[in-house]
Amino acid sequence: MTKAMLKVNEKKQARTGTFVDNMSLPVHRWFRYSAGFSADWVVSLIKSQNANRVIDPFVGSGTTLLAADAAGVESLGFESHTFVKRIAESKLSWNFDRSRFADLAKQLVHMAVELESDDIQDRTSDRLLGKMYSKDSLSTLERLRLAFTRLHPAPKGNEERILWLGITSILRPCSHAGTAQWQYVLPKKSKNSAKEPIAAFEAFCDRVLEDSFFVELDGWTKRSSILLQDARCDFPDQLGFFDLLVTSPPYPNNYDYADATRLEMTFWKEVTGWGDLQSVVRKDLMRSCSQHSAAEKLNLEDLLSDNLLAPIRKELRPVCERLAEVRLTRGGRKTYHTMIAAYFLDLANVLKRVRIVMAQGSNMCFVIGDSAPYGVHVPAERWIGELAMAVGFTDYAFEKLRERNVKWDNRVHKVPLHEGNLWIQG
Numbered sequence: 001m002t003k004a005m006l007k008v009n010e011k012k013q014a015r016t017g018t019f020v021d022n023m024s025l026p027v028h029r030w031f032r033y034s035a036g037f038s039a040d041w042v043v044s045l046i047k048s049q050n051a052n053r054v055i056d057p058f059v060g061s062g063t064t065l066l067a068a069d070a071a072g073v074e075s076l077g078f079e080s081h082t083f084v085k086r087i088a089e090s091k092l093s094w095n096f097d098r099s100r101f102a103d104l105a106k107q108l109v110h111m112a113v114e115l116e117s118d119d120i121q122d123r124t125s126d127r128l129l130g131k132m133y134s135k136d137s138l139s140t141l142e143r144l145r146l147a148f149t150r151l152h153p154a155p156k157g158n159e160e161r162i163l164w165l166g167i168t169s170i171l172r173p174c175s176h177a178g179t180a181q182w183q184y185v186l187p188k189k190s191k192n193s194a195k196e197p198i199a200a201f202e203a204f205c206d207r208v209l210e211d212s213f214f215v216e217l218d219g220w221t222k223r224s225s226i227l228l229q230d231a232r233c234d235f236p237d238q239l240g241f242f243d244l245l246v247t248s249p250p251y252p253n254n255y256d257y258a259d260a261t262r263l264e265m266t267f268w269k270e271v272t273g274w275g276d277l278q279s280v281v282r283k284d285l286m287r288s289c290s291q292h293s294a295a296e297k298l299n300l301e302d303l304l305s306d307n308l309l310a311p312i313r314k315e316l317r318p319v320c321e322r323l324a325e326v327r328l329t330r331g332g333r334k335t336y337h338t339m340i341a342a343y344f345l346d347l348a349n350v351l352k353r354v355r356i357v358m359a360q361g362s363n364m365c366f367v368i369g370d371s372a373p374y375g376v377h378v379p380a381e382r383w384i385g386e387l388a389m390a391v392g393f394t395d396y397a398f399e400k401l402r403e404r405n406v407k408w409d410n411r412v413h414k415v416p417l418h419e420g421n422l423w424i425q426g
């Protein structure tokens with residue numbers, strides 16, 4: 001292999017833990033989810049492991065389940081964020097009827113364009129939407145929303161689900177404001193070009209139709225299912241059923257998955273603002289951000305005394321106590337001390353349930369990264385490995401894929417971090 005080829009290979013390897021390459025893959029590209037990982041990598045993993053039944057307790061946008069469909073194996077996934085689950089479910093509707101979809105798409109656009117102006121609500125006074133869109137764009141998007149809700153008040157079919165995803169997926173490209181892909185929105189920043197909503201929606205529909213031929217040629221088989229399920233609670237009873245788990249749980253890094261869908265949920269009138277996020281979304285998610293641990297008013301001693309944390313308590317306690325001290329010296333006084341304890345308790349609960357549904361001798365891969373809130377290092381992969389051993393798995397090893405927090409001088413702290421695959425066997 002030449003030096004250049006080696007470099008390309010290295011870069012590709014580092015990207016297996018990211019969503020970047022999925023944007024050129026059929027169906028995966030219908031929605032960009034920056035928290036995702038590479039679908040091609042999952043397909044090759046399923047094949048190399050001869051897996052027959054795959055599980056993903058943190059589905060996100062559905063990469064693992066779609067990869068399982070591409071590989072023709074059975075799969076089950078859980079996602080407890082209602083909006084994100086709907087995104088994944090829409091992508092998992094890839095086996096739709098082409099002519100029905102094309103007809104419904106045409107009908108939707110026709111109705112959106114023809115709606116009486118008096119029917120279109122002026123939403124420019126909404127604090128978020130008003131900053132994200134020009135008056136014209138917002139009014140056209142509102143036309144699409146209204147036409148969709150009138151035509152499909154209770155959308156159930158594959159085709160309706162994909163139309164909903166189409167409107168959802170154009171919201172960021174149609175905004176002139178900063179929308180770092182799938183991250184929080186940045187209303188004060190602006191970008192050079194914003195797409196026109198009807199043209200963007202039609203382009204989405206064309207892409208969907210084109211992809212349906214690709215997946216037919218590729219021989220995808222629909223064998224996946226997804227449930228709205230909190231992975232910390234009891235799973236449906238499938239004792240020792242799965243032989244491979246591929247997942248990426250939230251990292252203990254303060255990323256707020258509820259806030260990450262605020263724009264989309266506001267547009268669809270599922271939340272009215274930031275204040276709704278805890279009661280509508282966050283409460284069902286892993287406690288991986290300080291907004292969540294603050295809202296739950298958690299008590300550190302209560303968390304640490306839970307038996308499930310016994311295997312890591314000796315190391316976890318000083319880290320949490322240090323965080324409790326440091327917060328008093330910081331303006332934000334973020335509750336990282338309880339967030340970190342709650343995060344590992346949540347994962348211990350997930351692992352306990354995962355053990356029940358995994359076959360003996362099975363393999364699991366957790367794509368995970370460590371973190372350093374307030375500059376205090378949290379060795380996530382090692383602690384998750386120890387928690388897994390305590391519930392009955394036999395071995396774990398970490399394969400580093402990427403370094404983080406090493407490049408820029410203006411970093412909040414200088415703790416070098418990494419991201420990679422935590423392999424757990426047993």
Ligand SMILES: C[S@@+](CC[C@H](N)C(=O)[O-])C[C@H]1O[C@@H](n2cnc3c(N)ncnc32)[C@H](O)[C@@H]1O
Nearest residue numbers: 035036037058060061063080081230231285286
């Ligand atoms: C890193 S993302 C997964 C991304 C996914 N691998 C993909 O390719 O799109 C983690 C996901 O876990 C979900 N999640 C958080 N807490 C959860 C819980 N308690 N049960 C199930 N899903 C949860 C989040 O909503 C988020 O979508």
